[in-house]
Amino acid sequence: MPDYIWKKSASGAVDEHVMRFLAGDDVVLDRELLAFDIRASQAHAQGLARIGVLTREQAESMVTSLDDLASAFACGDFVLDDRYEDGHSAIEAWLTDKLGDIGGRIHAGRSRNDQVAVALRLYMKDRLALLGDLCARTAQVCLDRAAVEGDVPLPGHTHLQQAMPSSLGLWWGGHAEAFIDNLELAHTIHAWLDASPLGTASGFGVNFPLDRDGVAEELGFDRLVVNPQYAQNSRGKTELRALDALSAASGDLRRISWDLSLFASQEFGFVRVPAAFCTGSSIMPNKLNPDTVELLRSLHATVVGARAELEAVLSLPSGYQRDLQDTKPPLIRAFSRGLAGLAILPELLAGLEWQPNQMRAAIAPALHATDRANELVGEGKAFREAYRQAAAELDQMDQRTPEDSLNARVSPGGCANLLLDRLKTRLRAVVGGR
Numbered sequence: 001m002p003d004y005i006w007k008k009s010a011s012g013a014v015d016e017h018v019m020r021f022l023a024g025d026d027v028v029l030d031r032e033l034l035a036f037d038i039r040a041s042q043a044h045a046q047g048l049a050r051i052g053v054l055t056r057e058q059a060e061s062m063v064t065s066l067d068d069l070a071s072a073f074a075c076g077d078f079v080l081d082d083r084y085e086d087g088h089s090a091i092e093a094w095l096t097d098k099l100g101d102i103g104g105r106i107h108a109g110r111s112r113n114d115q116v117a118v119a120l121r122l123y124m125k126d127r128l129a130l131l132g133d134l135c136a137r138t139a140q141v142c143l144d145r146a147a148v149e150g151d152v153p154l155p156g157h158t159h160l161q162q163a164m165p166s167s168l169g170l171w172w173g174g175h176a177e178a179f180i181d182n183l184e185l186a187h188t189i190h191a192w193l194d195a196s197p198l199g200t201a202s203g204f205g206v207n208f209p210l211d212r213d214g215v216a217e218e219l220g221f222d223r224l225v226v227n228p229q230y231a232q233n234s235r236g237k238t239e240l241r242a243l244d245a246l247s248a249a250s251g252d253l254r255r256i257s258w259d260l261s262l263f264a265s266q267e268f269g270f271v272r273v274p275a276a277f278c279t280g281s282s283i284m285p286n287k288l289n290p291d292t293v294e295l296l297r298s299l300h301a302t303v304v305g306a307r308a309e310l311e312a313v314l315s316l317p318s319g320y321q322r323d324l325q326d327t328k329p330p331l332i333r334a335f336s337r338g339l340a341g342l343a344i345l346p347e348l349l350a351g352l353e354w355q356p357n358q359m360r361a362a363i364a365p366a367l368h369a370t371d372r373a374n375e376l377v378g379e380g381k382a383f384r385e386a387y388r389q390a391a392a393e394l395d396q397m398d399q400r401t402p403e404d405s406l407n408a409r410v411s412p413g414g415c416a417n418l419l420l421d422r423l424k425t426r427l428r429a430v431v432g433g434r
């Protein structure tokens with residue numbers, strides 16, 4: 001066990017097994033945060049130099065030494081393990097080890113409370129930016145495929161019952177629009193939590209005129225979390241909103257996965273999932289299972305479960321409470337799993353092999369009944385009357401083709417007027433607007 005940074009004297013030491021419980025998986029989770037913690041520590045050191053708490057040389061030596069730590073950590077020469085209580089202690093230990101007493105001055109004007117809060121905000125900003133990129137890539141693949149194969153007929157379902165002829169253009173365009181929405185939400189939440197809590201210390205401010213604005217700017221934050229109490233009270237709240245953005249995408253991913261697992265079944269036979277995304281059965285030689293699609297579907301459960309766990313942790317009074325440490329596992333678990341899945345989605349979608357013949361063959365003549373009713377309305381009949389007449393003619397629809405139906409669907413957004421250009425323009429605007 002390490003020599004804790006908060007240890008005051010030999011007496012009053014916490015039992016080792018209690019300490020292990022308190023640390024939990026912190027040191028492992030902090031591996032995800034260490035790079036951000038290092039960046040924030042460098043900015044903090046430079047901020048201290050600007051107000052004369054450190055000399056320029058001291059701050060520079062800290063920045064250089066922290067660069068070394070970042071490189072050693074990235075290449076595996078430095079391992080964050082249970083020699084340390086957490087990532088924050090590891091940073092302080094590294095600096096003290098390399099620079100002696102000067103290294104210990106890094107903690108002037110900050111606490112682990114604002115240190116972890118700033119690292120988490122930087123982490124969330126990074127992951128939300130990645131989420132946005134993956135949503136944009138997904139939307140782009142959907143739009144590209146809609147442009148190429150948009151006219152291909154596909155039976156449309158409601159209640160999982162055959163309803164009307166639809167098209168791949170409508171299916172792809174629908175998922176494109178969903179992911180443009182998800183991209184925009186990721187940007188919105190990114191902007192909403194783009195505030196630096198660094199320099200609020202344990203939640204009450206400090207006795208130095210810290211250059212909080214300068215430090216925030218250097219770290220790329222848009223503004224400050226002004227109030228030190230709120231810097232702590234917003235922990236968990238920001239994480240929840242970040243997971244909202246993630247769950248919007250993972251929820252839509254679940255829906256796409258559902259469609260694909262149905263469409264890929266022998267009963268539908270509409271699509272083949274490329275072998276690169278499938279595995280075999282250990283006993284049934286005939287099987288090739290779309291496991292990727294299924295685990296992409298269940299990924300949403302991880303995100304939703306993490307959200308529920310976070311909500312449960314957050315029943316707290318104002319100020320820092322150690323419970324807040326338990327907001328890290330669900331956040332990091334959900335983003336690690338969620339982004340890993342979303343990163344696979346664009347290539348999976350790009351690789352889908354549609355089976356147009358089966359799709360067309362599945363469009364039974366009765367699916368044209370709504371078109372027939374609409375034609376009769378066009379001829380001047382009241383809709384209810386037209387509806388009854390079309391119902392009586394269900395067995396007389398076999399002259400109609402899926403194309404007749406699709407070409408007649410001219411309402412804005414409908415199969416003959418998908419308005420893909422509007423979606424493309426919006427995607428470009430949201431991507432460019434970040």
Ligand code: ARG
Nearest residue numbers: 026086112113116322324325
């Ligand atoms: N691991 C802790 C957390 O995530 C770091 C902050 C510790 N602060 C403290 N006062 N014990 O909340």
